[in-house]
Amino acid sequence: MKELAGRLTALDPDAGAAVRVIAYFDRLAESRAGVEALVRGAAVLSGCPARLVDPERRVHVRVQPDGARQDTETPPDPTWPSARLSPNGPALLWLERGGGASEGAAGSGSGVAITEQDGATPSRADEEQGGAEPGGVVAEDAGAAPDRVDAEQEEAAPGRVIAMPTAAGPGMATAGHGGATPSRVASQQAEAAPGRVTTKQPGPAPSQVVAARAGTQPGAADSEPAAHSLSVVDAVILERAAAALRLVLDRTRGRAPADDPALVETLLDATAPEQARLYAARRLGLDLTAPARVLAPLGDRPRVVPAGAGVAGVAGSRPAPPEARLGVGPAVPVLDLPRSWTAARTALRFTAEGTPQDPGPRVVHADELGGIALLADLVVPGAEPPPDVRALEAAAATTPWLSATLHAVASTTSLRAAAAGINVHHSTLQDRLTHAEHLLGWPLRTPQGRLRLQLALAMRHLARP
Amino acid sequence: MTHVPPPFDPELAGALELIKDMISPGLTPDQIAEVRQGPGIELLAELDLTMGGTFVVEDRQVPGPQGEPDISLLICRPALPAAAGARPVIYHVHGGGMVIGNNRVGVDVPLAWARALDAVVVSVEYRLAPEHPHPAPVEDVYAGLLWTAEHAAELGADPERIVVAGASAGGGLCAALALLTRDRKGPRLIGQVLMCPMLDDRNDTPSTYQMAGLGVWDRTANETGWSALLGSRRGGPDVPAYAAPARAEDLTGLPPAFLDVGSAETFRDEVVAYASRIWQAGGVAELHVWPGGFHGFDGFAPQAALSQSARAAHVDWLRRLLNG
Numbered sequence: 001m002k003e004l005a006g007r008l009t010a011l012d013p014d015a016g017a018a019v020r021v022i023a024y025f026d027r028l029a030e031s032r033a034g035v036e037a038l039v040r041g042a043a044v045l046s047g048c049p050a051r052l053v054d055p056e057r058r059v060h061v062r063v064q065p066d067g068a069r070q071d072t073e074t075p076p077d078p079t080w081p082s083a084r085l086s087p088n089g090p091a092l093l094w095l096e097r098g099g100g101a102s103e104g105a106a107g108s109g110s111g112v113a114i115t116e117q118d119g120a121t122p123s124r125a126d127e128e129q130g131g132a133e134p135g136g137v138v139a140e141d142a143g144a145a146p147d148r149v150d151a152e153q154e155e156a157a158p159g160r161v162i163a164m165p166t167a168a169g170p171g172m173a174t175a176g177h178g179g180a181t182p183s184r185v186a187s188q189q190a191e192a193a194p195g196r197v198t199t200k201q202p203g204p205a206p207s208q209v210v211a212a213r214a215g216t217q218p219g220a221a222d223s224e225p226a227a228h229s230l231s232v233v234d235a236v237i238l239e240r241a242a243a244a245l246r247l248v249l250d251r252t253r254g255r256a257p258a259d260d261p262a263l264v265e266t267l268l269d270a271t272a273p274e275q276a277r278l279y280a281a282r283r284l285g286l287d288l289t290a291p292a293r294v295l296a297p298l299g300d301r302p303r304v305v306p307a308g309a310g311v312a313g314v315a316g317s318r319p320a321p322p323e324a325r326l327g328v329g330p331a332v333p334v335l336d337l338p339r340s341w342t343a344a345r346t347a348l349r350f351t352a353e354g355t356p357q358d359p360g361p362r363v364v365h366a367d368e369l370g371g372i373a374l375l376a377d378l379v380v381p382g383a384e385p386p387p388d389v390r391a392l393e394a395a396a397a398t399t400p401w402l403s404a405t406l407h408a409v410a411s412t413t414s415l416r417a418a419a420a421g422i423n424v425h426h427s428t429l430q431d432r433l434t435h436a437e438h439l440l441g442w443p444l445r446t447p448q449g450r451l452r453l454q455l456a457l458a459m460r461h462l463a464r465p
Numbered sequence: 466m467t468h469v470p471p472p473f474d475p476e477l478a479g480a481l482e483l484i485k486d487m488i489s490p491g492l493t494p495d496q497i498a499e500v501r502q503g504p505g506i507e508l509l510a511e512l513d514l515t516m517g518g519t520f521v522v523e524d525r526q527v528p529g530p531q532g533e534p535d536i537s538l539l540i541c542r543p544a545l546p547a548a549a550g551a552r553p554v555i556y557h558v559h560g561g562g563m564v565i566g567n568n569r570v571g572v573d574v575p576l577a578w579a580r581a582l583d584a585v586v587v588s589v590e591y592r593l594a595p596e597h598p599h600p601a602p603v604e605d606v607y608a609g610l611l612w613t614a615e616h617a618a619e620l621g622a623d624p625e626r627i628v629v630a631g632a633s634a635g636g637g638l639c640a641a642l643a644l645l646t647r648d649r650k651g652p653r654l655i656g657q658v659l660m661c662p663m664l665d666d667r668n669d670t671p672s673t674y675q676m677a678g679l680g681v682w683d684r685t686a687n688e689t690g691w692s693a694l695l696g697s698r699r700g701g702p703d704v705p706a707y708a709a710p711a712r713a714e715d716l717t718g719l720p721p722a723f724l725d726v727g728s729a730e731t732f733r734d735e736v737v738a739y740a741s742r743i744w745q746a747g748g749v750a751e752l753h754v755w756p757g758g759f760h761g762f763d764g765f766a767p768q769a770a771l772s773q774s775a776r777a778a779h780v781d782w783l784r785r786l787l788n789g
Contacts, residue, residue, distance in 0.1 A: 031473065037476045040476065040770070044768045
């Protein structure tokens with residue numbers, strides 16, 4: 001009964017639809033809908049193909065507005081609106097909206113949705129658009145180019161998404177049946193280029209939704225500028241879907257990478273069969289063709305990350321205290337990760353707490369150690385340290401400023417810079433160094449002396465139990 | 466017994482969220498007039514019945530039941546010449562709880578089948594309750610079927626290959642047609658597609674209680690529809706099987722049936738029971754219970770994964786029936 005009255009299809013581009021979008025994705029999330037259902041929601045509600053690309057987890061899902069899954073090899077067009085699933089992550093949700101060149105290349109996708117509709121009468125959306133130019137649409141990330149919506153950011157303050165004008169027309173009630181071609185509204189959008197949010201000042205000047213009739217002719221060569229402006233509905237769809245997708249992917253595919261200790265252990269075990277390590281890498285969401293590296297946090301499990309990902313972005317996946325010491329292994333092919341792991345652990349031994357008592361870098365990259373790394377084999381943690389280290393320890397025990405001062409001298413290019421670094425007067429530093437040279441028994445202001453100091457400081461870290 | 470309902474499929478739960486302002490689970494008698502004027506009916510004029518030129522469409526007035534007014538048939542024939550001889554006919558009966566709708570409602574579904582299977586679609590208009598209680602609807606539907614069988618040649622169709630198909634009230638009427646044509650010895654049907662059919666006026670299965678106030682077409686709406694059709698006879702001892710096929714004592718000798726229903730809807734139990742009784746009577750039936758589906762879900766949310774599966778199942782069954 002009433003089959004036609006409420007058929008779910010692309011929403012009218014009024015801002016009232018945004019509220020329905022939110023309700024829709026909330027309900028999907030509540031019901032624990034899967035990845036494809038969420039991408040399908042974005043496609044159906046926007047009326048254009050939607051695509052999730054998560055290179056880390058190797059997830060590619062593309063759904064057409066009729067709900068059919070249709071993946072493609074064609075890369076996304078960077079001018080399409082998109083939303084990142086998390087601020088620094090590589091995963092993006094795209095709406096294949098507008099865009100020029102690649103539309104044809106995308107094949108069956110957006111092109112079809114538009115052309116199939118030629119017969120339909122596009123009057124409805126036009127009228128609504130013209131008649132009820134929504135007054136107070138306030139989009140989210142108004143900033144400069146609201147192309148990208150950040151799911152995580154958005155979640156932080158879900159309330160402020162939209163102030164929606166209720167003025168708009170009959171809305172969804174009539175989005176009704178699309179028959180076999182449910183993307184009627186989509187085509188209208190494409191043709192009429194409805195509500196583009198260009199700015200959003202909630203202030204006295206009410207935000208403008210500009211009905212940018214991009215080209216005069218619907219079919220005229222898509223001359224969309226590279227930077228699309230984003231309709232309110234699209235923006236909300238992207239943001240809501242991306243937020244929900246992030247949660248689902250975290251839940252179902254793991255917070256890649258490095259979430260499963262057993263898999264990581266296998267991957268980093270040089271004695272494990274290659275097949276087992278490749279399997280583990282895949283399960284961890286690693287791209288087998290791209291380099292990766294191992295991170296060795298102090299007192300925690302190793303983590304494996306794609307070489308491209310910043311260390312910070314990784315830390316986000318499983319929060320580690322920002323002050324944690326970290327050794328960073330070199331970027332290597334996936335099967336060489338045991339080597340990166342060894343190097344990361346070595347690098348970790350060169351880290352310090354970064355406090356006045358234990359000055360030094362908290363994060364050390366194995367790549368940057370060079371020959372210094374060889375010291376790690378010579379100094380056994382917890383064993384009797386070399387004489388210079390013993391001298392350092394003895395001096396530091398009686399002289400509180402010693403460690404910080406020597407680190408400053410060893411890690412800067414001039415004594416003046418060292419003095420500034422520890423907030424003492426240049427002459428005070430000179431006095432301290434005279435005293436330190438006496439305690440240690442070797443000069444600190446000659447090249448040879450500085451080298452010996454640097455080696456002693458490094459070995460002091462290495463000698464820790 | 467617990468009345469905890471099965472959960473809706475996630476995508477369908479989202480779809481319900483979208484349509485909840487328009488579709489409420491219940492329908493009371495005083496709302497019938499309003500719903501008849503609702504946006505759904507208006508929209509029907511916009512439906513492209515030719516499906517982009519695939520079909521040639523005509524409305525034909527044909528004789529109604531003896532002594533009753535003419536009825537209207539929507540006839541959609543493929544525009545291209547038939548590939549091989551006379552075409553099968555999908556005789557479509559629309560839904561609407563016996564109280565609303567017209568022969569455009571839901572016809573896009575059989576049209577999509579017909580496009581895939583090179584068939585003729587005939588969709589019948591019937592008089593609605595409560596203005597026209599039983600037997601007006603079913604006799605109108607039967608009269609349209611008679612005309613279709615007798616004039617099949619005119620339509621380039623094969624009178625020996627008529628499948629009746631309908632959703633909701635339309636499904637119930639198709640089940641009644643199967644009984645009627647068996648008992649009246651014609652026209653012979655080769656299949657019946659009963660999509661979430663409305664079969665049982667008693668409105669007292671566990672699923673009717675479980676789904677009260679939820680989804681689409683709940684207990685209250687169901688009572689409204691059946692009472693409109695049957696008046697005070699609803700639920701009583703003397704309801705004829707041609708009004709409520711669940712009342713039929715004898716389900717032998719029926720054409721092969723396809724039945725489907727959502728697990729989260731009022732009609733679940735009566736549809737499952739009807740399929741079981743067909744098997745018990747030695748008949749042929751295929752039953753699908755779509756988990757988490759609400760009433761008419763594939764019509765409301767055709768893009769959902771479950772809807773795609775349901776619609777694929779319809780076509781699969783028809784293809785086996787017609788080509789097998």
